[in-house]
Amino acid sequence: MTINIEWQDQFGRWHHYQTKQNQADAYRVAQRRAESTGKRHRLVDSDGRLMDLIG
Template sequence: MSINIIIQWQDQFGKWQQYQTVHHEGNAYQIAKQRARSTGKRHRLVDESGALLDLIDP
């Protein structure tokens, strides 16, 4: 059984927008970390039920 990790980013209005769904938590973290750095926006990882797994600030 694999878990789906959803990568989301926070827009200028404070709303969370979905970016991508990944099956491996390590890869999800690396993608979100890289994208947060390049876009300057906050990203977060959530699971399928909406539970927060990690919050990444640029």
């Protein structure tokens, strides 16, 4: 299963950041980047379903 990490800009649009194969690793990456950038991040599976929202 592929997991896409996306981030939200100030206008509410979501942008692709990275694709991962491991859910735990994707969560760690998104959480660290959300803390460092101050922006919302989300994990979306290959079918487009929301898995997690961070920030």
